[in-house]
Amino acid sequence: MAGKRSSSGFAPYHRWFGIPKENRPPTYYELLGIAPEEMSPQIIEAAAERQADFIQQFEAGEHAETAHKIQYEIQEAKFCLLDSQLRSDYDKRLRKRKKRGSNKHRKKGGGTPEFSSSGSPVGEGTGFVSQYLGLVSILLVAFLVMATASFFLPWQKVMFNKQAENEKGAPAIPAVPKKAVNPNLPKAANPKLPQSDKAKLQTEWITLFNGKDLTGWTVAGDLKWWKIQNGEIYTTRGKTKRGPVECLVTNQEFADFELELEYKLSPGANSGIMIRKPARTKTKPIIDSMEIQLLDDALPSFSKLKSIHKSGAVYGVIPPNQQVSTPAGQWHQMRVRADGRRLVISVNQTKIIDANIDDYVAKHLEKPELKHPRGVIGLQKHNAGVVRFRNIRIREI
Numbered sequence: 001m002a003g004k005r006s007s008s009g010f011a012p013y014h015r016w017f018g019i020p021k022e023n024r025p026p027t028y029y030e031l032l033g034i035a036p037e038e039m040s041p042q043i044i045e046a047a048a049e050r051q052a053d054f055i056q057q058f059e060a061g062e063h064a065e066t067a068h069k070i071q072y073e074i075q076e077a078k079f080c081l082l083d084s085q086l087r088s089d090y091d092k093r094l095r096k097r098k099k100r101g102s103n104k105h106r107k108k109g110g111g112t113p114e115f116s117s118s119g120s121p122v123g124e125g126t127g128f129v130s131q132y133l134g135l136v137s138i139l140l141v142a143f144l145v146m147a148t149a150s151f152f153l154p155w156q157k158v159m160f161n162k163q164a165e166n167e168k169g170a171p172a173i174p175a176v177p178k179k180a181v182n183p184n185l186p187k188a189a190n191p192k193l194p195q196s197d198k199a200k201l202q203t204e205w206i207t208l209f210n211g212k213d214l215t216g217w218t219v220a221g222d223l224k225w226w227k228i229q230n231g232e233i234y235t236t237r238g239k240t241k242r243g244p245v246e247c248l249v250t251n252q253e254f255a256d257f258e259l260e261l262e263y264k265l266s267p268g269a270n271s272g273i274m275i276r277k278p279a280r281t282k283t284k285p286i287i288d289s290m291e292i293q294l295l296d297d298a299l300p301s302f303s304k305l306k307s308i309h310k311s312g313a314v315y316g317v318i319p320p321n322q323q324v325s326t327p328a329g330q331w332h333q334m335r336v337r338a339d340g341r342r343l344v345i346s347v348n349q350t351k352i353i354d355a356n357i358d359d360y361v362a363k364h365l366e367k368p369e370l371k372h373p374r375g376v377i378g379l380q381k382h383n384a385g386v387v388r389f390r391n392i393r394i395r396e397i
Contacts, residue, residue: 012066016055027094028077036091041082048078069300076267079329085229086266086386089237205260208250208377209233209392221246225381234388235271235381246381253279254396255374259336261392267328268299269385272315274378275338276369289369289378291315292336292345294387297325312345312352317360317367320345320352331390339397 013019017033019026029036032047051074058067080086208216211231219226225236225246233248254276265271277289295302295311302310307319324347325332337344345353361370379389 031077044081203396205393205395207393232388232390247378249376249378256397259394262331262390264331264388265296265328266386269296269387270382271387272380276372276375277378296328318355324350
């Protein structure tokens with residue numbers, strides 16, 4: 001949702017967009033000046049661009065900070081409305097908000113407030129037409145929700161069945177067979193590598209996520225926070241009861257490895273990748289493992305964070321040597337190489353961390369997870385935003 005009235009008493013959404021003061025916070029539809037039933041990506045893109053161009057004139061004045069925040073909200077609105085799943089989730093929350101507002105209004109003795117969404121140009125208020133369109137949109141969204149539910153409920157049942165199978169101990173990732181040594185060959189053909197600086201033999205890549213279900217993974221918390229769509233694992237919005245985060249972890253543990261994956265953040269998203277995490281999953285799902293931070297660094301409220309909390313950092317311990325984040329909504333490629341006590345992290349083929357973990361142990365005695373020699377791989381769900389993962393694979397070294 002967009003923000004509320006500024007602390008100075010200035011009402012930017014009313015002054016700049018003509019959105020009635022009682023419609024606070026404004027909906028994404030009101031912010032972009034489109035009707036709730038508008039589905040054309042081209043029109044949504046054009047509306048966001050129009051609003052952003054209009055706000056740009058205020059970025060150098062006395063309300064520069066407010067204008068900058070609204071610019072970010074416009075991009076968040078565009079990102080949400082262009083993503084079918086995010087838009088569906090947002091519409092559900094919007095209907096709940098409208099319902100709560102209606103109930104509160106009735107208790108005060110008033111009538112039922114009309115649903116209104118501004119489809120008029122910047123600076124103009126709403127009228128009968130927008131109210132009528134709002135009513136139509138409610139009926140349309142209700143129909144879409146029913147259709148979606150009838151499609152996804154059987155799918156969710158399959159997901160829960162798959163999860164139950166995993167928890168029974170079904171092997172998710174096949175073990176890589178070791179190469180047999182031919183005993184008939186002379187000893188010189190099978191020499192032992194020197195222990196001082198032996199080269200580690202790399203195994204074949206293992207696909208951790210098959211793109212269809214959670215085979216090979218265990219949910220450390222509630223399955224409802226994790227969904228699969230178009231070959232991607234993604235997190236859903238909402239606050240968890242167990243705290244701000246939940247985890248999805250592999251059934252198999254890894255010691256020394258190379259991990260590759262792609263991730264995409266929504267505006268304001270906050271997530272992470274856990275490495276060498278202990279196999280226990282029901283307690284301390286986050287703080288008992290090293291976390292590679294995934295963050296939308298462009299969010300204004302994140303701008304003052306320390307470098308050890310920025311995207312790509314080993315959270316709270318090792319900062320990245322540079323920021324490689326691109327705008328939210330784009331896919332990033334990440335590679336993590338954990339070779340003994342050496343950790344190398346690259347994002348979009350740019351190396352951002354190359355460190356000896358032991359160099360940080362003495363400074364962070366409160367973080368015993370730095371000493372873990374092996375563990376599972378984990379994906380983090382955070383209350384803030386949505387993160388998507390795909391093409392997840394690993395090989396032991």
